[in-house]
Amino acid sequence: xxxxxxxxxxxxxxxxxxxxxxxxxxxxxxxxxxxxxxxxxxxxxxxxxxxxxxxxxxxxxxxxxxxxxxxxxxxxxxxxxxxxxxxxxxxxxxxxxxxxxxxxxxxxxxxxxxxxxxxxxxxxxxxxxxxxxxxxxxxxxxxxxxxxxxxxxxxxxxxxxxxxxxxxxxxxxxxxxxxxxxxxxxxxxxxxxxxxxxxxxxxxxxxxxxxxxxxxxxxxxxxxxxxxxxxxxxxxxxxxxxxxxxxxxxxxxxxxxxxxxxxxxxxxxxxxxxxxxx
Ligand code: SAM
Numbered sequence: 546x547x548x549x550x551x552x553x554x555x556x557x558x559x560x561x562x563x564x565x566x567x568x569x570x571x572x573x574x575x576x577x578x579x580x581x582x583x584x585x586x587x588x589x590x591x592x593x594x595x596x597x598x599x600x601x602x603x604x605x606x607x608x609x610x611x612x613x614x615x616x617x618x619x620x621x622x623x624x625x626x627x628x629x630x631x632x633x634x635x636x637x638x639x640x641x642x643x644x645x646x647x648x649x650x651x652x653x654x655x656x657x658x659x660x661x662x663x664x665x666x667x668x669x670x671x672x673x674x675x676x677x678x679x680x681x682x683x684x685x686x687x688x689x690x691x692x693x694x695x696x697x698x699x700x701x702x703x704x705x706x707x708x709x710x711x712x713x714x715x716x717x718x719x720x721x722x723x724x725x726x727x728x729x730x731x732x733x734x735x736x737x738x739x740x741x742x743x744x745x746x747x748x749x750x751x752x753x754x755x756x757x758x759x760x761x762x763x764x765x766x767x768x769x770x771x772x773x774x775x776x777x778x779x780x781x782x783x784x785x786x787x788x789x790x791x792x793x794x795x796x797x798x799x800x801x802x803x804x805x806x807x808x809x810x811x812x813x814x815x816x817x818x819x820x821x822x823x
Contacts, residue, residue: 549578549612552637558603562630566740570624571669573738574602580737581609587730587750588665588694591615595658597690599649599666599676602627604634606667611638618642619657621649623669649676655689662689667696670742674701674717681720682767686757693751694730702729702747709811715774723758723766723812725751759816766819773807773815780804788822795821 553561555576566572575581584606585591592614601607601620604627610618611634618641620631625646635642645652650672655662664680673695680693697705700713705721706729707713721727731748735741769788776784782803785792793803799817801810 549582550608550637552608552634554578555603555605558630558633562603562626564603564626564630567624571600571671572602572624573667573740573742575605575667575737576739577737578605578608578612580733581605582612583609584667584694584696584731584748585609585613585615585665587748588613588663588692591663594661594663594691595619597621597654597658597662597664597666599654599664599672600669601631601644602667603630606665607631607634607642610665611641615641615663617658619645619654621645621647621652621654623648658689660689661691663692663694664690665694670698673697677705677717678720681724682763686724686763687753687755691753693725694748695751696733696746696748698742699732699745699747702749705749705751709809714808715777716770719770719812719815720767721751723761723816724754724756726754727751757816759813761816761819762823765823766815769815769819769822770807773810777807780806781810 566574593616596610596615596618598607598610598618598620601622607618607620622644628644628646631644645654668676703713704715704717706727707718728750729747730750733746735745769785772788773781773784781796782793789795796803799821801814801818
């Protein structure tokens, strides 16, 4: 393997530190540093950017981010076994890598960084969607981060970029596309990982828009979308009944047929309904 940073190859790092993969922690490692550098490049120009990485593991993507010029990487890792390997990377890049040992769901890591901030991670699958939803729903918009470059199971990636009428269209698509440009930028087969997971993966790049695409109260939009897609086979007049006794009139007022189902309603229409119900 080509040495891109003077540190040992990842297979050696894993052997030296006894980092056998643990399923409960969603550990599927990327060992090809050319591949991790390529993923890091999907985040855009990182010079002058602080990067938050969740779950660095043995540090393959971390090294990619540093090689690609990140001003600073803050990595949050739950598995203490990985810390010595990450300390070696920190020593090779003085002042540029900080590691927090902890659960990414508990640590307010973004508060430690200075904008511009990019978030880039090969996410543990068990917490990936929850982290994404949190990043997409900050108290104020635009968020402190400028972009998210995230590895997901292919099915989750497809849910993020889905359009009305697609099978994968739902809450995640509306949430993501309301205030971000979202696209799949890479596909990875199971064999790209050690050990290989059962499913294919994809990298999604989301860029935060300066303002939402269409005006709507975030909490209300969230309630409409949750209600609509929780009972996605039902007509909207039934699934959204709990939001207003006059829901049929409101739907008609914004040009949505009360007999329509959530899976065919566009982002623009959901936002119009949120304004109507406000
Ligand atoms: N970034 C490494 C790579 O690409 O090879 C590892 C990716 S692996 C899919 C997910 C990583 O997230 C593991 O290192 C795992 O220990 C870590 N992890 C799992 N749950 C976590 C959590 N709640 N908070 C922080 N890290 C977590």
